Amino acid sequence: MSSDDITPSEPSLPRHIAVIMDGNGRWAQKRFMPRAFGHQAGVSTVRKMVEYCAKRKIEVLSLFAFSSENWRRPEEEVSLLMSLFLTTLQKEVDKLDRNNICLRFIGDRTAFAEALQKKMSEAEAQTQHNTALTLVIAVNYGGHWDMCQAAQAVFDKMSRGELPKQTIDAKLINQHLATQGIPDPDLFIRTGGEQRISNFMLWQLAYTEMYFTPTLWPDFDEQAMATAIASFQSRQRRFGHTGEQIANQSAKP
Numbered sequence: 001m002s003s004d005d006i007t008p009s010e011p012s013l014p015r016h017i018a019v020i021m022d023g024n025g026r027w028a029q030k031r032f033m034p035r036a037f038g039h040q041a042g043v044s045t046v047r048k049m050v051e052y053c054a055k056r057k058i059e060v061l062s063l064f065a066f067s068s069e070n071w072r073r074p075e076e077e078v079s080l081l082m083s084l085f086l087t088t089l090q091k092e093v094d095k096l097d098r099n100n101i102c103l104r105f106i107g108d109r110t111a112f113a114e115a116l117q118k119k120m121s122e123a124e125a126q127t128q129h130n131t132a133l134t135l136v137i138a139v140n141y142g143g144h145w146d147m148c149q150a151a152q153a154v155f156d157k158m159s160r161g162e163l164p165k166q167t168i169d170a171k172l173i174n175q176h177l178a179t180q181g182i183p184d185p186d187l188f189i190r191t192g193g194e195q196r197i198s199n200f201m202l203w204q205l206a207y208t209e210m211y212f213t214p215t216l217w218p219d220f221d222e223q224a225m226a227t228a229i230a231s232f233q234s235r236q237r238r239f240g241h242t243g244e245q246i247a248n249q250s251a252k253p
Contacts, residue, residue: 012233013056013057013058013229013233014058014185014186014187014209014229014232015058015059015060015183015186016058016059016060016061016062016182016183016184016185016186016187017053017058017060017061017062017185017186017187017188017189017228017229018062018063018064018185018187018188018189018200018201018204018205018208019049019061019062019063019064019188019189019190019191020064020188020189020190020191020192020197020198020200021042021045021046021063021064021065021191021217021220022190022191022192022193022194022216022217023038023191023192023193023215023216023217023218023219024038024039024041024042024216024217024218025038025039025077026038026192026216027041027042027216027217027218027219028041030216035077036077036080036084038218039080039081039084040084041218042217042218043084043088044218045217045218045219045220045221046063047092048221048222049061049063049220049225050096050101050133050135051099052222052225053133053225054099054100054101054132054133056229058133059133059134059183060133060134060135060136060182060183060185061133061134061135061136062135062136062137062138062179062182062185062201063135063136063137063138064138064141064198064200065085065137065138065139066081066085066107066138066139066140066141067138067140067141067142067198067199067200068107068108068140068141068142068145068199069142069198069199071111071140082112082113082116085116085139086115086116086119089116089119089120089123090119093122093123093126093127096123096127096130096135097126097127097130099132100130100131100132100133101127101130101132101133101134101135102127102128102129102130102131102133102134102135103123103124103126103127103135103137104124104134104135104136104137104182105120105123105124105136105137105138105139106136106137106138106139106141106146106178106179107138107139107140107141107142107145107178108140108141108145108149109139109140111140112139112140120139134182136179136182138200138201141178141200142199142200143197143199143200143201143202143203144199144202146177146178146179146201146202146203147173147177147202147203149176149178150173150176150177150178151168151173151176153176154168154172154173154176173203174203177203177204179201179204184204184205184206184207184208185201185204185205185208186208186209186232186237187208187209187211187228187229187232188201188205188208188209188210188211189211189212189213189225189228190210190211190212190213191213191215191216191217191220192213192214192215192216192217193212193213193214194212195212197210207237209231209232209235209237211228211231211232213228
């Protein structure tokens with residue numbers, strides 16, 4: 001179900017929160033430490049946010065861990081990020097499983113080492129039936145890539161006769177995105193002060209509420225998340241309707 005299918009109602013919790021976790025490097029530099037310390041501190045914040053969202057019964061938490069553009073960073077930093085990713089995955093998957101959290105990765109995995117690809121697949125398989133929270137980690141992901149791979153998948157299926165030749169519409173593309181089966185984000189959060197979406201879930205964010213904060217990711221805590229959610233709850237989501245229409249719908253018994 002996409003956000004377009006959700007009937008606006010009284011303020012409620014977002015079903016799906018998507019986050020760009022920005023500011024790890026700057027957090028470390030402000031403390032005169034190598035950027036690596038900021039990324040390690042960022043992992044601690046991820047743990048806190050997963051626990052918080054599971055406790056508040058958020059259905060989906062998506063985290064932009066590594067974009068398709070992040071390969072442009074210094075080779076040493078990229079290597080460190082890959083090592084940290086693998087180490088964290090090895091340490092955390094059992095804990096996620098014990099806490100009934102489903103782990104899912106989106107993005108082009110082919111650029112990663114085979115050991116990392118294998119570990120990602122094993123983690124998904126181990127946690128696939130968990131229901132407390134779906135944790136989506138976007139790695140080597142980009143919104144342009146996602147839309148292109150969806151269009152390519154539709155074309156290939158039509159070419160092989162697996163799909164009838166038909167007009168390609170939004171519903172068909174949505175069924176082939178990396179996020180298929182997951183509701184579109186209701187709330188998008190970017191930490192670190194930048195106010196752009198940086199090629200993250202371009203299709204899925206069409207009707208998402210945006211929240212930007214100067215707080216660096218390692219400093220983003222439970223209260224900061226609660227403030228972001230409160231901001232979301234204070235907004236009127238119209239999905240193309242007028243404010244009067246929404247008010248009338250809300251007034252109906």
